Amino acid sequence: MQDSDVIVIGSGIGGLCAAGLLARYGKRVIVCESHTIAGGAAHSFKRRGFEFDSGPSFYCGLTDAQSLNPVKQVLDVLGESLQVISYNPLGHYHFPEGSFPVYSDAEEYRHEVHKITPQGAKEVQRFQERLLGLYEAMKGVPTLALRADWQLLLVLLGRYLPSLGKMLFNLPIIQASVGSVMDATVQDPWVRRLIDLECFLLSGLKAEGTIAPEVAFMLGERSRTAGRSPSRVGVEYPLGGSKAIVNALVRGLQRWGGELRLGCHVEQILVASGKAVGVKLRTSEILKAPVIISNATIWDTYKHLLLPEDLPTAYRQAALDTPAVESFMHLHLGIRAEGLKNLTGHHVVVHDSSQDITTAGNTCMISIPSVWDATLAPEGYHVVHAYTLEPFTGWERNDQYEQKKREKAQSLYRALEQIIPDIRQRVELELIGTPLTHAHYLRRYQGTYGPAIAAGKGMFPGSQTPIKGLYRVGDSTMPGIGVPAAAASGILCANTLVSVSQMLELL
Numbered sequence: 001m002q003d004s005d006v007i008v009i010g011s012g013i014g015g016l017c018a019a020g021l022l023a024r025y026g027k028r029v030i031v032c033e034s035h036t037i038a039g040g041a042a043h044s045f046k047r048r049g050f051e052f053d054s055g056p057s058f059y060c061g062l063t064d065a066q067s068l069n070p071v072k073q074v075l076d077v078l079g080e081s082l083q084v085i086s087y088n089p090l091g092h093y094h095f096p097e098g099s100f101p102v103y104s105d106a107e108e109y110r111h112e113v114h115k116i117t118p119q120g121a122k123e124v125q126r127f128q129e130r131l132l133g134l135y136e137a138m139k140g141v142p143t144l145a146l147r148a149d150w151q152l153l154l155v156l157l158g159r160y161l162p163s164l165g166k167m168l169f170n171l172p173i174i175q176a177s178v179g180s181v182m183d184a185t186v187q188d189p190w191v192r193r194l195i196d197l198e199c200f201l202l203s204g205l206k207a208e209g210t211i212a213p214e215v216a217f218m219l220g221e222r223s224r225t226a227g228r229s230p231s232r233v234g235v236e237y238p239l240g241g242s243k244a245i246v247n248a249l250v251r252g253l254q255r256w257g258g259e260l261r262l263g264c265h266v267e268q269i270l271v272a273s274g275k276a277v278g279v280k281l282r283t284s285e286i287l288k289a290p291v292i293i294s295n296a297t298i299w300d301t302y303k304h305l306l307l308p309e310d311l312p313t314a315y316r317q318a319a320l321d322t323p324a325v326e327s328f329m330h331l332h333l334g335i336r337a338e339g340l341k342n343l344t345g346h347h348v349v350v351h352d353s354s355q356d357i358t359t360a361g362n363t364c365m366i367s368i369p370s371v372w373d374a375t376l377a378p379e380g381y382h383v384v385h386a387y388t389l390e391p392f393t394g395w396e397r398n399d400q401y402e403q404k405k406r407e408k409a410q411s412l413y414r415a416l417e418q419i420i421p422d423i424r425q426r427v428e429l430e431l432i433g434t435p436l437t438h439a440h441y442l443r444r445y446q447g448t449y450g451p452a453i454a455a456g457k458g459m460f461p462g463s464q465t466p467i468k469g470l471y472r473v474g475d476s477t478m479p480g481i482g483v484p485a486a487a488a489s490g491i492l493c494a495n496t497l498v499s500v501s502q503m504l505e506l507l
């Protein structure tokens with residue numbers, strides 16, 4: 001007596017992509033989401049008329065058929081689409097010595113670097129060429145054609161042989177870190193710091209720890225301007241905010257018969273004779289299915305959702321020992337907008353060049369999406385989201401909590417003052433989030449950004465687990481952190497659960 005063919009724990013991007021695709025393949029799918037809002041790190045929430053993104057706001061290739069973005073590929077097969085606004089420059093980086101506009105197009109980007117360091121601009125070109133070459137090779141095989149078992153070979157050999165050749169040619173760089181590509185091409189210290197910053201924004205690690213395909217994907221996707229009008233660039237913001245992406249995935253899931261249950265916390269994955277057989281909800285209800293997919297993090301899945309004896313001891317310990325990127329301080333503000341006519345949407349502020357960019361509070365990310373989509377704030381107002389890394393350790397809801405929270409938010413306010421000098425006088429609504437807030441609303445172990453698995457020091461684990469019928473998706477599985485990567489993990493898992501002929505039919 002099964003309740004469905006597949007139960008997915010969590011409606012993050014990875015969970016929704018796996019669930020939607022499996023529903024599209026004809027499986028009966030139930031998604032159990034603990035929160036009352038779907039989307040995980042990508043969910044949006046509303047307070048007093050302000051619509052806030054809880055996390056991501058930087059997106060590429062959500063609407064272009066030529067895009068490699070796995071989210072776009074999943075939306076296509078689910079019959080969904082998004083309305084977006086393209087913008088350029090994609091952001092401004094503010095260093096103590098000056099600001100730098102970041103253009104999507106590779107040539108425009110170099111032009112700006114040239115103003116600061118002409119020699120550095122030449123080196124950037126060599127760096128870009130190496131990584132854009134890899135992006136070109138990656139273009140030949142859509143993520144939708146991938147699966148995480150040996151049958152991948154059948155798909156690739158049968159359908160993508162020429163592209164496979166290109167990929168094999170790029171094999172050394174596929175496995176390389178961005179640091180090694182940078183060492184081979186860039187000596188200029190300013191440019192090296194710029195590359196470190198861009199890697200950190202993507203993976204939570206600097207160039208040395210970031211894998212080359214991740215940055216190749218980012219550079220390739222954001223610079224896909226060739227042959228398109230200058231206003232149509234690869235960088236896009238979804239109208240309605242991040243929730244527009246989540247809603248489209250949920251609609252797609254439901255269109256193909258899948259079910260999403262909100263406020264449905266899974267307490268335990270039930271295992272019998274080494275096989276996953278169902279889940280137990282917080283309400284004590286039991287749902288049965290032969291396949292369970294956990295979108296919870298590696299730490300949450302193995303520590304909280306399974307009993308220690310369900311997993312081989314050494315495997316469990318190694319998984320729980322996976323290093324984690326820190327959590328965050330968040331500042332969500334509703335501000336008065338008068339006089340802010342030339343405000344732009346994305347900023348990264350580095351406070352102190354003598355400190356490492358990964359130091360808590362030193363690098364602050366700012367997103368003001370209402371400059372692109374005025375519906376996110378009441379008329380005459382903007383929504384602001386600023387965040388910076390902050391360790392989870394040391395945070396407790398005790399008597400000092402409120403004061404510590406205010407103190408820690410100061411680095412975010414100081415960053416915002418560089419963009420909007422009188423920001424403090426403009427605040428209409430203020431929400432300060434700590435690592436505890438992040439861990440609570442995102443249901444993530446220690447509120448982490450994700451695993452800190454450095455290139456060359458390990459690989460993100462795949463979707464399979466030692467328990468038959470139990471799979472994992474999301475940003476603590478291959479290929480890693482970020483909305484496109486989490487979507488790719490969902491595709492890899494879903495495809496592995498169907499036959500090659502079903503995949504080929506969909507492709």
Ligand SMILES: Cc1cc2nc3c(=O)[nH]c(=O)nc-3n(C[C@H](O)[C@H](O)[C@H](O)COP(=O)(O)OP(=O)(O)OC[C@H]3O[C@@H](n4cnc5c(N)ncnc54)[C@H](O)[C@@H]3O)c2cc1C
Nearest residue numbers: 010012013014034040041055056057058266474475482483
């Ligand atoms: C501040 C911030 C900014 C970011 N900016 C960007 C960006 O600009 N661009 C980009 O591409 N990426 C960005 N990212 C990264 C990206 O948002 C994440 O990597 C991605 O959304 C994670 O998706 P996921 O599939 O791992 O699921 P998660 O987002 O982790 O969602 C997992 C879901 O599972 C649910 N869940 C967990 N346990 C249970 C349980 N026991 N029962 C039921 N449900 C459960 C949770 O409630 C949650 O909804 C950002 C992340 C953060 C935090």
